[in-house]
Amino acid sequence: MKRETELIARNWPQRDTSVATTINPPAYRGSTVLFASYAAMVEAQMGRHHGISYGTDRLPTQRQFEEAMRQLEGGAVTRVFPSGIAAIHTALMAFVASGQHMIMVDNAYGPGRRFVHKVLEQRLKVSCTVVPANVGADIENYLRPDTALIFLESPGSNTFEIQDLPAIADIARRRGIVTLLDATWATPLYLRPFELGIDATIHSVTKYISGYSDVLAGTVTVAEGHAERFAEFYKLLEIYTPAEECYLALRGLHSLAVRLRQHERSALEIATWLTSHPLVDRVLHPALPDHPEHHLWRRDFQGSSGLFAFTLRKEYPQDQLALFIDALRLFRLGYSWGGFQSLLTAARPHRLLSGRYQGQTVIRLNIGLEDVDDLRDDLRQGLARLNSA
Numbered sequence: 001m002k003r004e005t006e007l008i009a010r011n012w013p014q015r016d017t018s019v020a021t022t023i024n025p026p027a028y029r030g031s032t033v034l035f036a037s038y039a040a041m042v043e044a045q046m047g048r049h050h051g052i053s054y055g056t057d058r059l060p061t062q063r064q065f066e067e068a069m070r071q072l073e074g075g076a077v078t079r080v081f082p083s084g085i086a087a088i089h090t091a092l093m094a095f096v097a098s099g100q101h102m103i104m105v106d107n108a109y110g111p112g113r114r115f116v117h118k119v120l121e122q123r124l125k126v127s128c129t130v131v132p133a134n135v136g137a138d139i140e141n142y143l144r145p146d147t148a149l150i151f152l153e154s155p156g157s158n159t160f161e162i163q164d165l166p167a168i169a170d171i172a173r174r175r176g177i178v179t180l181l182d183a184t185w186a187t188p189l190y191l192r193p194f195e196l197g198i199d200a201t202i203h204s205v206t207k208y209i210s211g212y213s214d215v216l217a218g219t220v221t222v223a224e225g226h227a228e229r230f231a232e233f234y235k236l237l238e239i240y241t242p243a244e245e246c247y248l249a250l251r252g253l254h255s256l257a258v259r260l261r262q263h264e265r266s267a268l269e270i271a272t273w274l275t276s277h278p279l280v281d282r283v284l285h286p287a288l289p290d291h292p293e294h295h296l297w298r299r300d301f302q303g304s305s306g307l308f309a310f311t312l313r314k315e316y317p318q319d320q321l322a323l324f325i326d327a328l329r330l331f332r333l334g335y336s337w338g339g340f341q342s343l344l345t346a347a348r349p350h351r352l353l354s355g356r357y358q359g360q361t362v363i364r365l366n367i368g369l370e371d372v373d374d375l376r377d378d379l380r381q382g383l384a385r386l387n388s389a
């Protein structure tokens with residue numbers, strides 16, 4: 001059975017057949033969990049009770065979403081978080097400790113980089129080396145005897161560089177270094193990180209997985225070998241993600257495959273059209289043949305999603321750029337992507353190392369589920385304002 005079919009055909013465990021059997025599972029709410037007897041409670045106090053003994057043990061709704069993600073990704077353990085950034089924080093804290101060294105790519109999600117610098121480095125005495133966004137086997141040059149963790153994101157935020165994941169995973173494995181990959185852009189459908197040797201993945205469920213811009217959630221999935229360590233650390237934090245968010249995330253999973261196919265097709269069409277627009281300098285989309293790591297995308301990924309960017313031939317002052325952006329009717333302005341509505345952001349990417357697009361404004365598009373001809377027309381009429389600027 002294809003993974004797309006599994007997402008739809010899953011059978012939810014029906015706990016109580018005295019109520020109606022619905023296709024979707026109930027959203028459980030509960031802080032107190034009742035024990036059947038005093039003996040069972042004593043077992044729990046001694047750590048020998050394997051059932052759920054408290055709300056933060058994750059009730060069935062949370063567990064069903066985690067299990068769906070775990071199966072989809074092919075990992076050993078999945079845990080859900082109240083946001084993607086909370087998933088990042090916890091995964092980093094689980095795999096690197098005070099006095100150790102970590103490596104982070106220069107195109108990692110901005111708030112995650114801020115956490116590494118302000119919390120891990122400044123407060124917790126972890127040292128971090130930032131490496132080029134398109135790092136591969138040259139990761140070797142940045143390793144130290146105390147390197148514990150390599151934190152990757154591919155394609156990376158805003159600039160879409162791709163890392164050579166199998167080459168990095170291979171080097172890290174031989175040295176016992178954990179590789180952690182934020183794979184939000186590709187979703188579990190378009191990238192299989194565990195098959196490439198990656199140890200742990202992060203997904204911002206907020207994006208395509210939930211799909212409607214009304215949920216904040218995240219997951220971490222960990223391969224065999226690191227699973228127990230991660231599950232123990234998660235339990236210490238007693239993190240709780242509301243059941244309603246998990247219910248909506250599960251619901252989103254059912255339509256993920258069809259939504260993504262549409263996002264992919266429309267984004268490719270708009271990206272290809274932009275490459276021949278006279279005002280456009282470069283289109284930053286891994287599935288386009290002139291993307292610098294297109295060969296890696298073709299080798300490692302099974303598809304492309306609907307988020308990409310472009311740069312203009314000329315740098316416009318903010319008030320002139322606004323003539324284009326504010327003229328758009330379908331592309332709205334907002335950060336959190338992966339939903340049905342098309343969105344735009346424009347900024348100069350913040351990078352520590354000199355990379356591509358230095359000093360250029362990167363215009364990022366989230367291609368939604370609107371008709372693609374309407375989206376193209378909207379961009380065309382918006383860009384025309386720059387011609388007269």
Ligand SMILES: *Cc1c(COP(=O)(O)O)cnc(C)c1O
Pocket residue numbers: 083084085086109153157182184185204205206207216217218336
């Ligand atoms: C949005 C995003 C996150 C954070 O997700 P939130 O749920 O918004 O906290 C993490 N990684 C990437 C790549 C993202 O785009």
